[in-house]
Amino acid sequence: MSVTGWAGRVRLRPGGLLYGGAVGPATAHAHHSVQVIAALDGEGLLLAGPDGQPFRCRAFVVPSGVRHAVLAGTARGVVLHYDPLSSAGRGLAALAGDAGGLVPAAAALPADPFEAACALDSLLPGGPVPEAAAHPGLARVLAWLPGRDGVRLSQAAEVACLSESRLAHLFRAELGLPFRPYVLWLRLMRAAELASRGHSLTDAAHGAGFADGAHLSRVWRRMFGIPPSGFTRTSQWM
Numbered sequence: 754m755s756v757t758g759w760a761g762r763v764r765l766r767p768g769g770l771l772y773g774g775a776v777g778p779a780t781a782h783a784h785h786s787v788q789v790i791a792a793l794d795g796e797g798l799l800l801a802g803p804d805g806q807p808f809r810c811r812a813f814v815v816p817s818g819v820r821h822a823v824l825a826g827t828a829r830g831v832v833l834h835y836d837p838l839s840s841a842g843r844g845l846a847a848l849a850g851d852a853g854g855l856v857p858a859a860a861a862l863p864a865d866p867f868e869a870a871c872a873l874d875s876l877l878p879g880g881p882v883p884e885a886a887a888h889p890g891l892a893r894v895l896a897w898l899p900g901r902d903g904v905r906l907s908q909a910a911e912v913a914c915l916s917e918s919r920l921a922h923l924f925r926a927e928l929g930l931p932f933r934p935y936v937l938w939l940r941l942m943r944a945a946e947l948a949s950r951g952h953s954l955t956d957a958a959h960g961a962g963f964a965d966g967a968h969l970s971r972v973w974r975r976m977f978g979i980p981p982s983g984f985t986r987t988s989q990w991m
Contacts, residue, residue, distance in 0.1 A: 759775060760774055776826035778823050781801065782821070782978035783818050786836060788833065789815075789833040792829070794859060798827060800821060800824065801821060814845050814852045887927060893913055894913045898939060902940075943960060944960070945957075945981075953966070957969065
């Protein structure tokens with residue numbers, strides 16, 4: 754069956770994006786994130802690397818900044834994105850290439866594509882980004898950050914009652930992600946939340962602290978290789 758578009762369920766969280774559903778074609782692009790893409794059934798994926806040569810695979814890890822294309826997708830697939838500075842992103846970048854031995858067979862994953870994406874996320878090197886912080890100072894910062902624009906590490910350190918160096922260490926140690934990328938992912942999450950509620954791209958951008966819709970689109974394309982509408986119009990946000 755020919756798949757012409759993207760339609761599934763998606764969850765954006767600090768440091769990563771999980772998607773399960775139909776994987777459609779994508780023209781040649783490179784994104785900031787480290788990507789894991791896999792087919793759960795059918796003939797697998799038809800991809801093209803930096804040289805433009807097509808190749809088939811069941812699963813592949815694409816490092817940050819590597820140009821590639823999806824020539825033919827699949828009706829049931831998963832796509833996971835990780836910030837290259839996150840623990841998972843660093844671990845996966847070292848395993849770039851064919852991921853047939855890294856991704857379990859479809860029979861070992863849940864039948865629902867989105868649930869399969871969540872299960873795979875827990876199995877990959879580095880694991881998912883923790884949802885809670887053990888250190889009380891870091892916990893205060895995580896509760897304070899959402900909805901704030903232009904936050905500096907010095908401001909967050911005051912909230913945490915910690916030095917900047919100590920707080921920066923906690924972000925890496927407990928969340929597996931440095932402070933600045935963490936804040937950027939929070940802003941992308943806010944923009945996606947607003948867009949999923951029916952707000953225009955411009956309003957979603959302003960509500961998340963971006964200058965305008967064009968600014969949000971540039972950051973989104975750089976991160977994921979597709980415009981925001983590629984997910985917001987065809988997928989269900991979780």
